[in-house]
Amino acid sequence: MTLIEEREPYMGTEWTQYDIAQFRLESNVWKVYWRDSRDKWHWVDYIDPDSNFEKQLQLVDQDNTGVFWG
Numbered sequence: 001m002t003l004i005e006e007r008e009p010y011m012g013t014e015w016t017q018y019d020i021a022q023f024r025l026e027s028n029v030w031k032v033y034w035r036d037s038r039d040k041w042h043w044v045d046y047i048d049p050d051s052n053f054e055k056q057l058q059l060v061d062q063d064n065t066g067v068f069w070g
Contacts, residue, residue, distance in 0.1 A: 003060065020068050021060045023053065032057045034067045 003020045004065050022033040029049035033041040044067065047059050063069045 003057075023056060032056050032060060 001023045003023070005020050007016045007018070007020045008016050008070045009015060019035045019037070021044075021046045023033070024031050024033060030053050031049045034044055035041050046065070047056065050056055059069050
């Protein structure tokens, strides 16, 4: 499952979508991934896999390192 951010058009009418994070259910736990500039996804090793999806989403929202929201 991919979390995206949509931004209104700066010029024109097309909204822009940015991939923020990806959540993958592996062995009944959610792992969080970040995307690099080459569109490759990498596991976020400082966010421990957890069965609670809401917890993982909250950690991405907090983004203590700036990897998701800059």
